[in-house]
């Protein structure tokens with residue numbers, strides 16, 4: 001698995017105490033190096049047109065100008081400093097170039113993207129990296145159907161919004177229930193609209209849900225849907241904030257859980273791009289990234305018992321209108 005990273009990602013920083021700070025990617029790169037993974041590909045700078053594949057040009061202009069002026073906050077959580085426009089563009093470029101490369105890649109990028117909608121940055125996200133990569137794959141004829149699997153603790157409201165009416169991009173998110181966590185969206189009844197009806201799949205989990213609940217979701221919902229959709233390319237919005245020791249959510253995934261998630265990816269699509277989203281425990285983020293990379297590459301089957309709940313049965317019923325589950 002190839003690694004994409006740029007030291008320039010460290011430049012997006014206003015407040016060192018903000019949870020989404022440069023140490024996140026620095027820790028990942030250092031940990032991978034300690035495990036013998038020291039080569040990475042630096043993404044090339046691209047022009048702003050790639051952003052306009054999914055974002056409103058007025059929003060792109062706004063970010064460019066506001067950032068140049070050293071403008072501070074897009075919302076109470078999301079900051080811009082003077083170089084943030086070009087670094088956010090490079091974050092999107094990294095994921096896009098990794099996806100277009102045709103190789104399986106893990107992208108150590110920031111700022112993250114899955115909360116960014118067509119015309120608004122929020123929740124630490126400026127541009128929607130994974131959405132831009134998905135649209136690029138389709139635009140360049142490299143994929144006819146793209147699946148996005150988002151296992152960040154938070155619902156990727158931006159990605160959902162961008163592809164809500166599309167049948168060629170399937171969005172599947174497992175996240176902490178929106179009644180108990182930002183951004184408050186991602187309920188099972190949000191299934192997509194028009195031609196996109198059925199191509200948005202939301203699996204909200206209650207606080208405290210861990211590996212066994214996730215393994216049930218993978219086996220009973222995510223894998224069967226991937227099999228039926230049969231994507232040409234899978235993009236993963238890889239957040240580590242659902243780990244039991246990440247203070248930002250109340251989910252309880254373990255390191256073994258992440259290895260299990262990664263071990264299932266090859267069953268879903270012939271090509272895989274994993275992009276970083278959240279994950280704020282600096283002592284864990286490197287190790288968990290390594291677990292995903294090694295779990296993906298390992299041939300060892302990871303067995304985790306399944307925990308079925310009434311709510312998950314209800315979610316399956318909602319989704320059964322579109323998929324045979």
Ligand SMILES: [Zn+2]
Nearest residue numbers: 152153154278
């Ligand atoms: Zn998150």
